[in-house]
Amino acid sequence: MLTGIYVHVPFCLQRCTYCDFNTYTGLLSLKEAYVDALLREMALRAERAAGVRARTLYFGGGTPSLLALDDIVALVQAVRQQFDLPWDAEVTLEANPGTVNEAYLGQARIAGVNRLSLGVQSSHSQELVLLGRIHTWSDTEAAYRMARAAGFERVNFDLMYGLPGQCLREWLVTVRRCLELGPDHLSLYALALEPGTPLAETLALNEVPLPDPDLAADMYEAASEQLHAAGFWQYEISNWARGTTAPPSIWALPPEGLTEQIGPQISQHNLIYWRNEPWIGLGAGAHSWFRGRRWRNLPHPESYINAIISNRLRGFSAEALSQRLIWGETLMMGLRLAEGVTNGRFSATFDMHLRDLYGDVIDTFHRLGLLIWEDGRVRLTPRGRLLGNQVFEAFLPEGDEFD
Numbered sequence: 529m530l531t532g533i534y535v536h537v538p539f540c541l542q543r544c545t546y547c548d549f550n551t552y553t554g555l556l557s558l559k560e561a562y563v564d565a566l567l568r569e570m571a572l573r574a575e576r577a578a579g580v581r582a583r584t585l586y587f588g589g590g591t592p593s594l595l596a597l598d599d600i601v602a603l604v605q606a607v608r609q610q611f612d613l614p615w616d617a618e619v620t621l622e623a624n625p626g627t628v629n630e631a632y633l634g635q636a637r638i639a640g641v642n643r644l645s646l647g648v649q650s651s652h653s654q655e656l657v658l659l660g661r662i663h664t665w666s667d668t669e670a671a672y673r674m675a676r677a678a679g680f681e682r683v684n685f686d687l688m689y690g691l692p693g694q695c696l697r698e699w700l701v702t703v704r705r706c707l708e709l710g711p712d713h714l715s716l717y718a719l720a721l722e723p724g725t726p727l728a729e730t731l732a733l734n735e736v737p738l739p740d741p742d743l744a745a746d747m748y749e750a751a752s753e754q755l756h757a758a759g760f761w762q763y764e765i766s767n768w769a770r771g772t773t774a775p776p777s778i779w780a781l782p783p784e785g786l787t788e789q790i791g792p793q794i795s796q797h798n799l800i801y802w803r804n805e806p807w808i809g810l811g812a813g814a815h816s817w818f819r820g821r822r823w824r825n826l827p828h829p830e831s832y833i834n835a836i837i838s839n840r841l842r843g844f845s846a847e848a849l850s851q852r853l854i855w856g857e858t859l860m861m862g863l864r865l866a867e868g869v870t871n872g873r874f875s876a877t878f879d880m881h882l883r884d885l886y887g888d889v890i891d892t893f894h895r896l897g898l899l900i901w902e903d904g905r906v907r908l909t910p911r912g913r914l915l916g917n918q919v920f921e922a923f924l925p926e927g928d929e930f931d
């Protein structure tokens with residue numbers, strides 16, 4: 529069995545105003561003990577999953593680039609040893625542009641990290657300040673150049689749109705500036721206002737104009753056109769990659785109907801999530817999906833370290849999913865991809881046919897122009913990708929579906 533390995537690094541220098549991720553400031557003194565716990569958890573998980581091999585490794589956070597280089601090296605080596613990660617496997621490091629230098633990136637590259645994901649968010653200083661980011665656009669330019677100099681051939685930028693007070697023109701300036709720099713992959717996310725975050729509270733006090741959802745949709749469409757014109761394939765609702773050929777249209781079916789055929793710049797690790805294939809998450813608050821069970825580690829780094837030190841993997845939240853929920857989630861995640869979900873892959877995994885389970889739902893959304901059923905494959909239409917959430921819901925069973 530093959531799996532993705534996710535390593536969570538729950539430390540940040542400063543909390544961004546919109547962030548509700550499982551991350552902490554002021555806990556950097558725990559870093560050493562935390563890495564020891566990660567190595568310990570990895571050994572315990574590997575023992576329980578004997579024979580399971582890793583195909584990708586992803587350092588996410590938090591700010592993984594706050595880890596010392598020696599720690600990155602030790603963790604990559606441990607995944608190679610414990611989970612037989614191949615030498616040429618995709619290894620991604622998320623990095624904050626304000627936290628890296630050329631020596632760090634060069635050594636990370638030598639250690640086997642071959643994909644860098646930079647949390648750029650915006651090219652405008654007033655937006656970066658509003659978001660509470662610690663970096664500037666010049667930091668992004670510098671980090672990008674350092675990454676190339678260090679030998680990274682796969683660089684992703686995360687960008688955010690639908691910001692309070694942001695206009696379409698400003699957003700497209702950010703997209704254009706990024707394209708001029710030349711990353712290989714872009715992830716575009718609409719700002720989600722999470723309750724309790726400083727940004728949500730500031731907006732509630734009317735100090736900043738509320739984001740307009742229609743404008744956010746226009747931003748998405750306009751960026752999508754700009755990226756298509758620049759030769760990027762939109763292979764997932766929020767993700768674009770340079771391909772070995774240019775895409776024939778926006779939201780085109782990938783060559784041979786397979787995302788991998790777009791080229792080496794797609795995120796192979798995230799493809800595991802979208803295809804609802806197994807992954808093991810290590811670290812505080814990390815989620816896993818493995819052998820029909822989903823679990824989450826204790827979220828606070830200190831509790832996590834203490835649990836792992838005493839060999840306590842049990843006691844973390846875990847649930848076994850019903851078959852119907854697994855099918856529904858496979859559709860919900862798979863429809864995020866331009867390749868959609870094929871009956872061939874679905875029936876090979878579950879020994880059930882898509883149309884037998886979801887024929888009515890597929891036909892209903894087909895009539896509404898949101899889904900296409902063609903050659904044994906269901907996928908969103910270009911309009912459907914704007915209304916994905918309405919479609920996804922229809923595939924999920926009602927109520928709790930845990931065994």
Ligand code: SF4
Binds near residue numbers: 549590
């Ligand atoms: S860098 Fe990322 S994880 Fe850290 S506070 Fe900002 S948004 Fe949250």
